[in-house]
Amino acid sequence: MALSKSNLNVGDQHTEQVVENLTRTQIIQYAGASGDYNPLHTDEVFTTKVAGYPTVFAHGMLSMGMTGKMLTNYVGDGRLTKYGVRFVAQVWPGDSLTATATIDAIREEDGVQLVDLSVSTVNQDGAEVVKGSATARIDA
Amino acid sequence: MATDHFPVEAGHIILFARSIGDSNPIYHDAGAAAETEPGHVIPPPTFVQASAQFTDGYNLRPVIGQPWFGSGKEPTGIQRESTGGGGGGTGFHAEQHYEYHAPVKPGDVLKAVDKPGKSWSREGRRGGSLQFSESITEYYNQDGALVVTARSVGVQTSRVVE
16 A cells, blocks of 8 residues: 555654564575675685685675565555665674664655655664665655 | 666566565565556566676676686685676675666566766775775666666775674
């Protein structure tokens, strides 16, 4: 269901847990679906012995995709007009992520009702891993 | 990531939605999708990133018959060339931004056109000196309509990110 302008206020928030105890298998699923087979995300031997990290870590785009799930659940299917993020910190196997959208503005542009959102995803320690913004069409 | 032929397929959308943990029926159930506002299956908002599957020479996909820098029984010692942008090369993906102009659906065949972006550098707190590079990709459908604009920022670090 799409959002309706009459029910929205600046400062409104929508929060969802988008993953609990992220598995290496889900990271591998994302590699296979997206086509990004960088061994840093899937290959423990390469990542620890060659690249020097403690273990594999998630693609930034997996965190963006999971955060996008929260957004589309909130604003409705096919309603996003913009979605962008910065990857603030790495996401590791075992992490649990919670994504939040906050309404920054409700406005009209060329006769279209829009909502501007800030987006933030944090891990189980409260550390931000993804920070961004989005715009979506809403009903009058 | 440029490609002349990025077929948007229902099965690929299902796999992609599963991988991001999204059980929304609009991604996997054509009957349910027909009852939604778009009226058909659509891909998740970040799906066009999977155009990497169809980009010739994409350096994060093994090429049949050629050496790969990931491990076998042990590390191979194979080095790869460094490239900027989009998480490629030895760098990281720093930012990703999308603008959605028109709907995408299974059966569409997209063409992705890369455009040059800016480059800049600064000193980072976690990874030494940081070299940023931006790339812009425009996705057009089979009717020539611009459907998605993607802007990717990649960063090359001078040491392991802590």
